[in-house]
Amino acid sequence: xxxLTYEEFVTGCRVLLQVSKELGDSWVMCHSASDxxxxxxxxxxxFKADLSTSISELTAEKSESPDxxxxxxxxxxxxxxxxxxxxxxxxxxxxxITYEYHIVYSLSHSVPALYFNAWYASGKLLxxxxxxxxxxxxxxxxxxxxxxxxxxxxxxxxxxxxxxxxHPCRTAELMSNVCCESEQTPKDVKKYLIxxxxxxxxxxxxxxxxxxxxx
Amino acid sequence: MAEDREILREVWDGRxxxxxxxxxxxxxxxxxxxxxYLMVPRLSYFPLLMDKVRKHFLRFISPDLHEEExxxxxxxxxxxxxxxxxxxxxxxxxxxxxPWALTAHFSHFPEHDLIRCPSREVVESHFMSSxxxxxxxxxxxxxxxxxxxxxxxxxxxxxCNDKFDQFWAINCKLMECLPEEGFKFIPFRIxxxxxxxxxxxxxxxxxxxxxxxxxxxxxxxxxRGEGDRVVIQGIEVPRxxxxxxxxxxxxxxxxxxxxxxxxxQG
Numbered sequence: 001x002x003x004l005t006y007e008e009f010v011t012g013c014r015v016l017l018q019v020s021k022e023l024g025d026s027w028v029m030c031h032s033a034s035d036x037x038x039x040x041x042x043x044x045x046x047f048k049a050d051l052s053t054s055i056s057e058l059t060a061e062k063s064e065s066p067d068x069x070x071x072x073x074x075x076x077x078x079x080x081x082x083x084x085x086x087x088x089x090x091x092x093x094x095x096x097i098t099y100e101y102h103i104v105y106s107l108s109h110s111v112p113a114l115y116f117n118a119w120y121a122s123g124k125l126l127x128x129x130x131x132x133x134x135x136x137x138x139x140x141x142x143x144x145x146x147x148x149x150x151x152x153x154x155x156x157x158x159x160x161x162x163x164x165x166x167h168p169c170r171t172a173e174l175m176s177n178v179c180c181e182s183e184q185t186p187k188d189v190k191k192y193l194i195x196x197x198x199x200x201x202x203x204x205x206x207x208x209x210x211x212x213x214x215x
Numbered sequence: 216m217a218e219d220r221e222i223l224r225e226v227w228d229g230r231x232x233x234x235x236x237x238x239x240x241x242x243x244x245x246x247x248x249x250x251x252y253l254m255v256p257r258l259s260y261f262p263l264l265m266d267k268v269r270k271h272f273l274r275f276i277s278p279d280l281h282e283e284e285x286x287x288x289x290x291x292x293x294x295x296x297x298x299x300x301x302x303x304x305x306x307x308x309x310x311x312x313x314p315w316a317l318t319a320h321f322s323h324f325p326e327h328d329l330i331r332c333p334s335r336e337v338v339e340s341h342f343m344s345s346x347x348x349x350x351x352x353x354x355x356x357x358x359x360x361x362x363x364x365x366x367x368x369x370x371x372x373x374x375c376n377d378k379f380d381q382f383w384a385i386n387c388k389l390m391e392c393l394p395e396e397g398f399k400f401i402p403f404r405i406x407x408x409x410x411x412x413x414x415x416x417x418x419x420x421x422x423x424x425x426x427x428x429x430x431x432x433x434x435x436x437x438x439r440g441e442g443d444r445v446v447i448q449g450i451e452v453p454r455x456x457x458x459x460x461x462x463x464x465x466x467x468x469x470x471x472x473x474x475x476x477x478x479x480q481g
Contacts, residue, residue, distance in 0.1 A: 034410055107414050108348035125326045152340055153330045160411025162330045169347050
């Protein structure tokens with residue numbers, strides 16, 4: 001079973017942060033308000049979703065800088081014009097959905113865990129049902145089979161408020177198939193974290209570019 | 216373990232008195248509904264206990280609120296339904312004035328503070344998740360993973376239906392350990408009235424075999440003022456009690472020790 005100690009997790013996060021900066025990605029490190037030694041990583045990503053289309057046509061607009069995110073929000077958060085019966089509209093209004101991903105350490109399972117929240121431009125949180133519906137088709141089967149044990153809304157262990165979570169209870173088992181180092185070699189925490197993120201992230205819309213492996 | 220079994224029963228039978236009234240902004244009838252009084256089990260969760268309360272208030276609210284999720288509030292604080300009833304009581308009421316006065320709401324669900332609970336399945340999922348976490352800490356998850364799903368179900372049904380024997384027939388397996396070793400780590404959370412809960416790692420024994428006590432846990436993880444109250448299952452447990460014993464006897468059904476830290480007013 002491949003686990004991480006908290007110290008290994010922190011080291012891995014620092015390395016991931018470094019790689020993120022080099023690649024122009026937007027991960028940041030955050031601290032607990034009551035205990036600065038408790039850290040987690042955070043990244044925000046915006047998706048443009050046309051509500052009238054199905055999940056498979058969801059497109060992601062990846063923003064690389066805070067300025068671009070602001071502009072994207074500005075462009076899409078203008079309320080649609082009230083319907084005018086005398087006019088014909090060509091397209092349905094697009095909606096922006098913001099995802100905020102957190103990489104947090106699970107003390108109980110000794111592994112990283114992926115938490116996230118998702119909300120509309122109005123600030124309204126997506127429901128669990130809406131979040132499930134956005135899971136891409138290739139992962140739907142796995143999630144649907146074990147729905148209540150895979151993706152649920154839970155309390156963020158650092159922030160103490162509701163977040164969605166991909167359950168970490170099988171992470172160690174899954175990671176042991178990926179990381180087969182012997183006990184003697186020092187653990188490659190960067191490889192562990194990036195492999196882990198590549199397995200779990202895409203389920204909820206977080207892609208990990210191949211360039212992460214090359215750094 | 217057998218001679219302390221009556222303590223398990225006492226903890227299981229713990230009840231607190233509540234009085235629930237309907238939020239004034241949600242009732243739309245001329246006469247206000249009567250408040251609803253009931254005794255609730257400390258070890259249970261509010262969503263499992265509110266069916267009759269909800270039905271009682273339904274006729275006093277506007278029809279467009281009928282499908283809305285009911286949520287509870289104590290003195291302005293939304294209640295986190297995913298915490299056991301007893302923990303919420305010790306944190307928010309502490310017996311200062313009984314019955315515990317709660318307000319039921321059907322509108323303005325505080326979605327940034329409260330997890331949604333549209334069905335009992337959500338409570339079950341949360342409960343089983345906690346049980347797995349606790350076993351992850353105690354036994355690296357070996358015991359819960361090797362249980363059949365019918366055993367998981369029995370734990371849940373035992374809790375839902377208030378069946379002590381049915382519950383403990385399975386739970387005793389989660390409490391197994393070699394007497395000279397204890398659990399790997401003790402599953403615990405420290406709760407505060409106004410800040411996020413705290414979870415840390417602690418072993419029940421030092422390397423030289425000495426049993427670690429509640430006092431040592433508190434000293435390690437809490438900045439404490441004089442006279443702060445530390446309450447577990449509604450009681451101020453003697454601080455020299457060994458954590459291993461507490462974990463076996465004072466845990467909630469989710470197998471966690473829920474420790475409420477209530478600072479004295481300044």
